[in-house]
Amino acid sequence: MHEQVQRRAYAMWEADGRPEGQDQAYWFKAVSEIASEAAKTIKPPRKRTTRTAKTTKAA
Numbered sequence: 001m002h003e004q005v006q007r008r009a010y011a012m013w014e015a016d017g018r019p020e021g022q023d024q025a026y027w028f029k030a031v032s033e034i035a036s037e038a039a040k041t042i043k044p045p046r047k048r049t050t051r052t053a054k055t056t057k058a059a
Contacts, residue, residue, distance in 0.1 A: 001034070004034060005027065005030045005031050005034060006030075008030035008033060008034060009023075009026040009027045009029070009030035010026075012026050012029060012030060013026045
């Protein structure tokens, strides 16, 4: 993941004209984007149905 963040941060930095002194800002932006993309792939947990007590009929 480190290399993926590094590549994304570098690409954003270059696209913005290579401003000096902004390395951490671009790093955190890249982490945020990658985490957001990863979160979209997570399936939500299934809803659990509540169990009802079985009723027994008296004979």
